[in-house]
Amino acid sequence: MNDQQEAPMISAMHDSPATIEPNHFKYKSLSSWALNLFMGCVHGCRFCYVTDTSTRRQKGLLKPFGVNDPVQDWGSYVLVRPWIRTKFMASLLEAEQTHPGFLNADGNRAIILCSTTDPYQLIRNTDRAKQEQLNTHARWMLREALELIRDHSTLNVRILTRSPLAREDFDLFKTFGNRLLLGTSLPTLDPVLGRLYEPRVPAPAQRLKLLTDAHAAGINTFVAVAPVFPEVGYKGMLRIFNEVKKAQPWTIFMEPVNLRLGIAERIQREARKLGREIDMTPYTDTAAWAHYAIGALRDAERAAAEAGVADRLHLWPDHTDLRTAKVVKAQEDPKAYLAWLQGYWDRISEWPGTTTRNR
Numbered sequence: 001m002n003d004q005q006e007a008p009m010i011s012a013m014h015d016s017p018a019t020i021e022p023n024h025f026k027y028k029s030l031s032s033w034a035l036n037l038f039m040g041c042v043h044g045c046r047f048c049y050v051t052d053t054s055t056r057r058q059k060g061l062l063k064p065f066g067v068n069d070p071v072q073d074w075g076s077y078v079l080v081r082p083w084i085r086t087k088f089m090a091s092l093l094e095a096e097q098t099h100p101g102f103l104n105a106d107g108n109r110a111i112i113l114c115s116t117t118d119p120y121q122l123i124r125n126t127d128r129a130k131q132e133q134l135n136t137h138a139r140w141m142l143r144e145a146l147e148l149i150r151d152h153s154t155l156n157v158r159i160l161t162r163s164p165l166a167r168e169d170f171d172l173f174k175t176f177g178n179r180l181l182l183g184t185s186l187p188t189l190d191p192v193l194g195r196l197y198e199p200r201v202p203a204p205a206q207r208l209k210l211l212t213d214a215h216a217a218g219i220n221t222f223v224a225v226a227p228v229f230p231e232v233g234y235k236g237m238l239r240i241f242n243e244v245k246k247a248q249p250w251t252i253f254m255e256p257v258n259l260r261l262g263i264a265e266r267i268q269r270e271a272r273k274l275g276r277e278i279d280m281t282p283y284t285d286t287a288a289w290a291h292y293a294i295g296a297l298r299d300a301e302r303a304a305a306e307a308g309v310a311d312r313l314h315l316w317p318d319h320t321d322l323r324t325a326k327v328v329k330a331q332e333d334p335k336a337y338l339a340w341l342q343g344y345w346d347r348i349s350e351w352p353g354t355t356t357r358n359r
């Protein structure tokens, strides 16, 4: 634990129950639905995009719990959703009965846990009894939801976490067979970069071990090398790919980081305290970021080829900033560039049992 983990935190039960909802991913091929067990996230990653998307919309729901600025205070609150079995089952039935024609083609009929928070968190509260109650409820609710999905539907499950706590549920994951993928986000193997960008998250080595242990236990895996920081570079990605391939991930997702300048400046200040510098060039304007992002995506392709995992690399090129007229025109072969982007936007990620591949 570090000092930030010790900081006071707002944690309580919310009154909005956990249900399965259509997700809002585009061009990610992660899932068709999401089950979010919490509002907020104790991990509080500095780059977290959730604050730009759903968090703002939750402002009214968070205010009664003392969260005045959900974006600014991100990482310092977690509201646990209550469990109402009838509501959860109704949402599960609705998902199960959704005609495939109404689903995003790349979602693999999967429910992701979670899309706007992490399913495995250690919740803190100054009241020890309350802390125990919240953590017990959260752990129980996760297992209960998984068992119901397994037994009352044919839907797939994608678990995405930054926490080795997921190890405690390996027994349950195994009962899903090919219907479940366990993945972790691993944007770097450098512990100093990890501390800078995701200061409250367990070290990269622990997440890598979670992945390799899951594979050894017979659980299907994937990895999100995301978001990749400029300091990781080609060599850093090559190292990650070489390490994660030991877990034979079905898909290796990769996305370059895109920080607001204010956040980058804050990370820079923290970096200097640790005797490091971070590369601020990508954050000066959209053209600079596009230049960085395209280079990082191309580097990922070269590194994946060198590591022998090119067949499972699934890039997430930004759908807005990388296809502006200016960016497209600046490419050596604009037509080939657009086709390259489109190939990844159309790509359907691998799912065990449906994807044939040499492993």
Ligand code: SF4
Pocket: 041, 042, 043, 044, 045, 048, 049, 050, 115, 116, 117, 118, 162
């Ligand atoms: S673990 Fe995920 S949801 Fe939580 S702060 Fe980090 S990026 Fe955001």
